[in-house]
Amino acid sequence: MRYLSLYWSFFAINLRTLYQYKADLVIGAIATLLTQLGGMAMLWLVATQISDLAGWSLRQLMLLYGLITLARAFDMIFFDNLHALGSEYVREGKLDVLLMRPLSPLFQLATAHIQQDGFGMLALGIALTAYAGVSLDLFASFHSIMLLLFFIINGALLISAITVLFSAAGFITANSHIILESVDSIADFAHYPRPVFPRWIGNLTTWVLPYAFISYYPASHLSGSLHVSLWLYPLITLAAWLAALIAWRAGIRHYSSTGS
Amino acid sequence: MKYWAVLIFNMRLNLVYPLALFATLLSTLVSIFVAWYIWQRVFREQDLVAGMNAGQMFTYIVFSRIFTAHHIWNLVRLIGQRIQSGDILIDLLRPMQLQTYYLVGRAGDLLFMTLFIGTPTLLIVLPLGQLQIPHGLSTYLLFFTSLLLSLMAGYILEFWIASLAFYTNYSWGLESLYRALLLLFAGGLFPLQLLPEPLLMISNILPFKDILYTPVAIFSGMVPSNEIPSMVTLQLVKVLILFTLSRFTFARLLQNLAIQRG
Numbered sequence: 001m002r003y004l005s006l007y008w009s010f011f012a013i014n015l016r017t018l019y020q021y022k023a024d025l026v027i028g029a030i031a032t033l034l035t036q037l038g039g040m041a042m043l044w045l046v047a048t049q050i051s052d053l054a055g056w057s058l059r060q061l062m063l064l065y066g067l068i069t070l071a072r073a074f075d076m077i078f079f080d081n082l083h084a085l086g087s088e089y090v091r092e093g094k095l096d097v098l099l100m101r102p103l104s105p106l107f108q109l110a111t112a113h114i115q116q117d118g119f120g121m122l123a124l125g126i127a128l129t130a131y132a133g134v135s136l137d138l139f140a141s142f143h144s145i146m147l148l149l150f151f152i153i154n155g156a157l158l159i160s161a162i163t164v165l166f167s168a169a170g171f172i173t174a175n176s177h178i179i180l181e182s183v184d185s186i187a188d189f190a191h192y193p194r195p196v197f198p199r200w201i202g203n204l205t206t207w208v209l210p211y212a213f214i215s216y217y218p219a220s221h222l223s224g225s226l227h228v229s230l231w232l233y234p235l236i237t238l239a240a241w242l243a244a245l246i247a248w249r250a251g252i253r254h255y256s257s258t259g260s
Numbered sequence: 261m262k263y264w265a266v267l268i269f270n271m272r273l274n275l276v277y278p279l280a281l282f283a284t285l286l287s288t289l290v291s292i293f294v295a296w297y298i299w300q301r302v303f304r305e306q307d308l309v310a311g312m313n314a315g316q317m318f319t320y321i322v323f324s325r326i327f328t329a330h331h332i333w334n335l336v337r338l339i340g341q342r343i344q345s346g347d348i349l350i351d352l353l354r355p356m357q358l359q360t361y362y363l364v365g366r367a368g369d370l371l372f373m374t375l376f377i378g379t380p381t382l383l384i385v386l387p388l389g390q391l392q393i394p395h396g397l398s399t400y401l402l403f404f405t406s407l408l409l410s411l412m413a414g415y416i417l418e419f420w421i422a423s424l425a426f427y428t429n430y431s432w433g434l435e436s437l438y439r440a441l442l443l444l445f446a447g448g449l450f451p452l453q454l455l456p457e458p459l460l461m462i463s464n465i466l467p468f469k470d471i472l473y474t475p476v477a478i479f480s481g482m483v484p485s486n487e488i489p490s491m492v493t494l495q496l497v498k499v500l501i502l503f504t505l506s507r508f509t510f511a512r513l514l515q516n517l518a519i520q521r522g
Binding site for chain 1: 298302305425428
């Protein structure tokens with residue numbers, strides 16, 4: 001409860017900081033929306049050329065795209081500052097300050113900054129998921145609404161776990177943000193159905209970096225084409241968080257300050 | 261000589277971060293393969309998309325992704341950060357013209373990118389046998405002229421957008437704006453002829469098309485060979501106009517400049 005209340009205080013401070021640069025904030029919000037619409041336009045262009053993409057209709061593709069966009073937006077808004085662990089906090093010794101305070105260093109790091117790009121993504125993610133949800137009748141029953149919410153929340157938690165896990169590389173290298181960017185780039189495969197890509201890419205995004213459990217499998221489940229046991233989703237998320245927290249704990253235990 | 265030193269320094273600076281190089285190469289390759297696997301599905305059902313065959317589309321995807329990585333000079337972020345810290349003052353006091361100083365530095369980055377991103381990417385995709393290479397020396401000459409002009413146009417436009425940070429005092433939004441314009445109106449995501457008519461008209465009016473689309477379309481064989489010389493000439497005229505405007509606006513900006521320094 002204490003962390004929740006602190007979180008909102010930090011969040012409000014971060015928002016006020018962003019608001020200091022109003023013109024840039026407005027320009028950036030428009031630009032982010034344009035970028036996201038560009039990605040969506042690519043999907044639309046392909047869908048208008050052919051009847052379906054690997055058996056997926058445009059509405060199903062929009063649902064899939066919406067789910068991964070929502071998860072990435074959540075990750076960007078709440079955990080983006082983890083990219084700076086190696087380059088800023090470990091190298092410059094700023095992590096020492098976080099370790100001195102009576103709060104989790106991971107929590108402090110995550111709340112020190114919010115990434116504005118996330119808001120444009122969030123808007124597009126909500127719009128796409130809502131539109132696809134209406135078209136696919138996902139809001140027709142309480143059960144399907146709950147299922148959709150379950151997949152959204154699980155996806156957000158899973159993608160954050162992946163970010164936290166790889167951010168721990170910051171304890172070893174100052175260039176951990178680059179490792180995170182590489183991992184993020186793999187998530188681009190999750191914007192489209194798994195069968196579009198060769199089997200090895202599908203296996204990579206299912207079992208190594210499980211992005212398929214954020215977009216492909218939930219969208220398949222919701223549109224009734226493929227059912228994976230529901231218990232598998234939280235299990236994978238839990239395993240990912242466990243690995244992430246172990247990596248972070250190991251990182252903190254072996255951390256030695258630069259002294260700068 | 262002093263400009264040469266700046267160029268070499270920037271190339272060496274990039275070598276300090278080999279991991280960054282790997283990440284850029286990986287994201288460029290992922291971006292190529294995501295787009296290619298999707299378009300491949302389309303070409304299974306039809307031979308042509310907006311007049312392009314599969315080989316032309318693949319060539320367009322590969323070169324547009326490589327050039328997008330090359331074209332993002334990170335100038336907006338660099339200038340924005342230096343404005344925020346006040347260090348832009350040091351750059352303005354250097355015995356070199358600011359625009360030329362940054363241009364030479366970015367040229368060092370570009371050479372580095374060509375050697376370590378562009379070349380390996382081409383070596384990786386070449387064995388797939390899908391690249392459509394143009395024929396004839398004149399096409400190559402015109403392509404390289406167009407490429408050089410596109411780099412100039414890209415630099416001028418990015419510098420122009422970056423200099424808006426003198427007014428906004430922050431560069432995140434401007435940087436995102438430049439990237440978005442590059443993706444949508446320069447052809448970074450898909451060939452411009454696929455855009456709906458109103459957006460195509462806008463992209464034809466805006467100067468961003470010449471940053472990326474024009475040279476890539478020439479190389480991919482999308483432009484009939486008799487139209488290439490006039491296309492490149494028009495590109496040259498646009499670059500000259502952009503250059504003149506850029507010099508004028510930057511001179512005006514310097515007259516009313518206030519720099520924060522903490």
